[in-house]
Amino acid sequence: MNEFPLKTKLTAPNGAKKVLLHSCCAPCSADIIENIHRAGIELTIFFYNPNIHPREEYEIRKQENIRFAQKLNIPFIDADYDRDNWFKRAKGLEMEPERGKRCTMCFDMRFERTALYAKEHNFDVFTSSLSLSRWKDMNQINECGIRAATHYPGLIYWTYNWRKDGGSARMYEISKQEEFYKQEYCGCVYSLRDTNLWRMKNGRPKIVKGTQFYTKATSS
């Protein structure tokens, strides 16, 4: 892989020497993984994303993440596909727009599980790749992360702005280099529905899952 400039002075809160990274997918986490790894901080990837629908899509996203973790020899924790609980918590929030209350629930659920794992496995700091995407509300994600951390004294949610220092551009660069699967909707069945509605309104075909990949020639 090509070398790239490291983020300046990347140090975890309180100088923590190990960090648990909640990863939503390979494209969003790759730059973060590389930066934390190369800063000499011990890293573990935690994949808990019961929101992703259907299972086939979940498996593709997870496998892409595993492939990248193995390449860098970074431990990868494959947490449960807790789909039924996710749908239970999403009840009544089906029509919420992206960045609305359903997304707060979705971030809360994923971070609660990540925080529990962090506590049980002696991590003092956890963070997430969710905030890398420019489609997401970073403040909303940070609030959820901080809320999850407060359940455990001493645990910190690292609110680092992973988009800065070219993080977003680097996401595309690594995705092309690694030819990652290119997901075309956020993840849940409702985001799939809304993205397809938008596409139809704009004269575009519906999403065909499992078919799009970044290529070295992809323009970002």
Ligand code: SF4
């Ligand atoms: S749109 Fe994305 S963040 Fe919001 S509930 Fe669905 S999967 Fe979760």
